[in-house]
Amino acid sequence: MTSAIEAFDVVKKFGSVQAVSNGRLTVGQGEIHALLGANGCGKSTLSKIIAGTHAATSGTVLIDGKPAAFANPREAEEAGIALFYQELSLIPQMTVEANVFLGREPKNAAGFVDREKMRADTEALIRLFGDAAGNGLVPDARVGDLPPSQRQIVEILKVYAKAPKIVIMDEATATLDGRQVAVFFDILRKMRDGDVSTVFISHRLDEVFAICDRITVMRNGETVAEVVTAETTQEEVVRLMIGDVRRAERRSAQAQSAAEPILAIDRIGGGRLSDVSLSLAPGEILGLGGLQGQGQSELLRGLFGIKEFREGQIRLEGQATRIRRPSQAVAKGLAYISGDRGTDAALPGRSIFENLAAAVLVSERRMIVRAGTLAPRLADVAALLKTKYARLSDAIGTLSGGNQQKVFIARWLATNPKVLLLDDPTKGIDLGAKADLFALIRELADKGIGILLYSSEDSELLDNCDRVAVFNGGSVVTELSGATLDTFHLTRAAFGDA
Amino acid sequence: MRLALPSERPTWLLALLTFLMLVAVNRLLQPGFFDVPVMQSNLTTFLPLVLVAIGQTYVVLGGDIDLSVGSIAALVNVVTVSTMAGMGGDALSIVFGVAAGMACAVACGLVNGLLIGYLRLQPMVTTFGTAIIFSAIALWILPQAGLQVPEPYWGTYIGTILGLPTVLVVLLLAVAFVLFLARRPFQGWLTAVGGNRTGAFQSGLGIERIRVAAFALSAAFAGIAALCLTGETATGDPLIGQSLGMGSISAVVLGGTLLSGGIGGAVGSIFGALLLGMIGNVIFFAGLPYEYQTLVQGLIVLAALAGGIVVARR
Amino acid sequence: DAETFKIGLSNGWVGSEWRTQMIEEAETAAKAWAEKGVDIEVVVQSANVDAQGQIGQIRNFINQGVDAIIVNPNSPTAFSPIFAQAKARGILVIATDAEVSSKDAIYVGIDQKGWAVQSAKWLAETLGGKGNVVTINGVAGHPANEMRVAGYREVFAEFPDIKVLNEANANWDQAQGQQAMQNLIATYPDIQGVWVQDGMAAGAWRAIMAAGKKDEIAATGEIRKDFLTVWNDEKLNSGASINPPGVMASALNVAVLKLQGKEFKDGIFGGVYGNAIYIPIPFVSNENLGERLDETEGKPGYWSVTATVSPKEAAAYFQ
């Protein structure tokens, strides 16, 4: 039997950057096949070559045994290939239904778009996700109005609506919560039963081991191994990907409680939030848990002045404070790291140096930019996260998604903030870097910084936080610490029966 | 994260309301405003800009801009009139003249589209450059204004067809086309191309072709506008239509289409163009001293833009 | 009791002081009719518009029911249908400053070709019938420009020893005229004469002076006070046909007489389209420069020397 995808000797250069040097991938019919590797190893690039979005510099791709070099995504689509784009391919201004059927709109006899059919079909697709889709995900909602997780679901539906024979899911679960992932896996399994072949890219090994049949591992643009999931272990795969990983040790909440809180939030309300009170001690890492979109991000964004709270009070180091815009937050020693790097962080077209220096220049109120003194300092911070780049003067766009995110984290670490607001900061970051990041965060906490961490991955909260405040419907339903800080309690609290 | 997007009300509602307000003011200042000949003559004045603005909308919706529409109109006018005159001015020459003009318009649009869609040149400067070239060709064909248009042609244009004023018929056909296109997938594709070009490409849309089509549409509408101008002026003039470029862009924006692309539609542009025309009328009938006319015109346009945008954000 | 007429003035370009002066003089001429017992209400539309926009201006006049329309037209031919409609409503239409082809309108103004002929002749004669000449023109394709070009070409053709080296366009913009002249001086070191239109002449002369060639080159001039002053102070070798901003006032005076029911003399019309009454074209030369400068006493620098066909002079056009 021929393989669904067979790619070998694939090379891809972007100018002088060698993104893929020896890509190899073999996916059997009806198989769910994981493609793993550290940030920037070439997973997305290889995927885009297969799906016709990029042209390979050299190499061979066979689809169902036949040579395939698609000139554009449309040709690939006609051959039954659909790609879930890591950075999403949605049009924010357009409705969910228009996005899902873009380019393949159902038409009526007159040649007009058949809106009724489009709506009904979209509704049917959304129903696949059931309750996990969340409120507000309706066919005529505008995609730009949806939170990231729902946009990600729309991108999944868009892939699914093409009724493809081969799908590539490039970090499709990155912002989904546990329940949504579960539904998504049901869909993948159903597709596998229909003999659809799947390439599954993720940095979450649990997910990979839960659903994938085989695993291909890439490292530095090269395919280094192919293993059968049932015959390997997570440790083995991690070793194949990156070698050894540091483990961050968690400290239980104890000494901090005595100190005066560095940040105290009293009955914050407005938007989705109501009556949220929290206090953060210096040196503490406080997690914000619960299902996706329960107001955790809104709280962090409000604290940073992106959107003002309607009611309640904030105290910073004991001082009552109002923060109306980010510049005030920066001046008061706050830092906000968003997982939505494309919209919130990247300065496209500018150099890595400028992207790194952005926050420092503002927080230190510099008038003159002295690259000579600033560059080494920033490079050191970036090195703490093992950011992979050639020259600081290269454009930010030449870095992989994960490495870009490291730059945007380093940008804020360089400001020596008092309070660090982390809004799902590890989205798209590989395991090694994630471990480095959390180790670093712990070190910062030990220096007396207060840290608020929201993550869409429960394990990140459980492994790294001293306490976790669990959100539901815009309020804190419970706080977990010490003995209650475990998967069981967290899941139970998140679903509202704490 | 929610992106800041304009409200979901039809983007043209404001242009319509402002237009109606100006109509009311004009009616107060000019009692005969609703007389059929007055309405017909006003429509004759507004029609070319309305048509060009419709075409411009599609380009803008796709995230581009077309500064060459005025020069295309001049070239089409010159080509049409020269063809008619060269063939002797009989009925057949009219048909050929119109055909030659429209073919020329579409060819101009294709040139723009190929340069911008396929060669990926920057649209604003490119269409500025092609505008210079189109003007040069017009000047080469007809070095100075002149030549007569056959009477049946302009007579029909300022007259009636089937009992309806011809200008009204043209407007109604244009509106019908706008409504037709709004229901075709093409307009959604354009919106996608303007809203997120990478996403649209990754979704399998043929970006190049869609952009070319938009420029061809824009040029075709500029061509139709030129045919109207030809009927209105009954002559060839290589310098005609120069204000159509910037005017159409103002109309498109007044009509609620986002200049960066991805939001809006041609219905709004129609009202935007009518609104711009009405401003001139109201200023005239208000009896403003001439020194103040340009100033007040500019102020009203800015006020309409500002007002529209402020209200849209409520 | 007093006669009352409503006259619409249409101007399609506001980019020069000459046009402002043109309208002001027309308004002044209208007021002067009050002494003769004629009340004239002037309605002005003046804005940057193209030919089609100006047709819109004229439509507004028609819809308002004026008695006469005086227009400084942006196109020689594009107004025929609208003028026909105006005439059908019994409205008198007069074009000024640029001739129109419409048989339903008359033209009262200077002969643009004659304007050019006069200054080209001056230049040719000043050069003694031989020498290298360059010209700097307005907007290519613009009717007034084309007529003027035809005028000087006709003159220079009569002088076999006058060689036209190059003809540039500087779009009636003074600074562009200055740049064009700079380039021409650099390219052709041996220029004796320059024929240049309107305000561009001031720019051209500035370039000539900057190149230190004001004594070697004879060039046409213009009629604004600022330039006349320089001409006088620097003793330039210049001559300028006057296109007086008073043309619109002249047209207005003719219009009123016509509205009063007078009939034109037979054979008075001439011009390119057979519908023109040409008014005299005064000339500023090195000889009469002093008098002309005296006329500008107390006027702003941008004020152009002018002339108007008075009601009495206009009466000569009528039976």
Add this chain to the structure above:
Amino acid sequence: MANATANSTSSQSIAARLLDGLREPLALAIMAIVVMLAVGELLSPGFARGDQIMRLLTVAALLGIAAAGQNLVILAGGEGIDLSIGAMISFGAVIAGNVMNGNDAAIAQAIFAATSVTFLIGLVNGIGVTVVRIPPLVMTLGMMTVIQGGLVVFSQGIPSGNAAPSLMQFINQPALFGLPGILFAWAALTVVMIFVLRRTAFGFAIYAIGANPRAARLVGLPVGVIRTLVFALSGALGGLTGVLVIGYTGNSFISVGDQYMLPTIIAVVIGGTSLAGGTGGYIGTVAGAIALVLLQSLLITLHLESWGRQLIFGGTLLLLLTLYGRQRALRA
């Protein structure tokens, strides 16, 4: 210090870098300049003479100074563009003419009056764009009409004055090394522009805002203030150009600046600044301004019908755009 690393570069990579360098807008603009000078000299000997080049540079300086403002506005992104710059120049010229009225002692006042008024008008542009959120293209287009209308009202009855003799000398007469003062002023402005854009937080903020305004806001930059300021500066630089233009022409008239509107944009774009904002710089614009003026004068010296000149002008623009004004390919 850097020698060690520079020397170690292999000859192959030097060739590669050279080739890379040629694709740089600046290199291309300079190449275009050289080619045009050569063609001009070939067609009409004397075109590339020193004093002629100097006069062309004077004209280019006027365009280049106005284009500096346009450059800032375009760099700051958000579809930034200033179509009112021509009208600003006219207004600046009229104000300056009235204030100095041929009087050397009043030059400083004239500069101050012209730049501060146009600064304020630019501020209104900026507020319209940032606070009311009118797209810059239509905001400044509307402002252009308002200024033109304002000039018609303003110039009424007020004599529009003359340039002071020293100002005219500064622009038209050689001052140092046979070069007129304005060229030194332009050079100084170039140094300031480059310093501001590359070495100051303000320049950094302009680029950041142009690249991604949301991200710029999230690092604490005052996006609205900076964008407003950029429009105001463009106005002031327009006003300053107006003062210089009246020095060039001797007297002001109300449409004196109109001819600069589109050339400023073209100079910026062929100088390699992206109309999308966030990338580019002023050196390219300087080269772009020189190339543009050179092209225009080359065309004047060609003995051609007007349409032929226009054809070549449009064609050259498109050619320059094709060489480096291309947008990013969607498929890599």
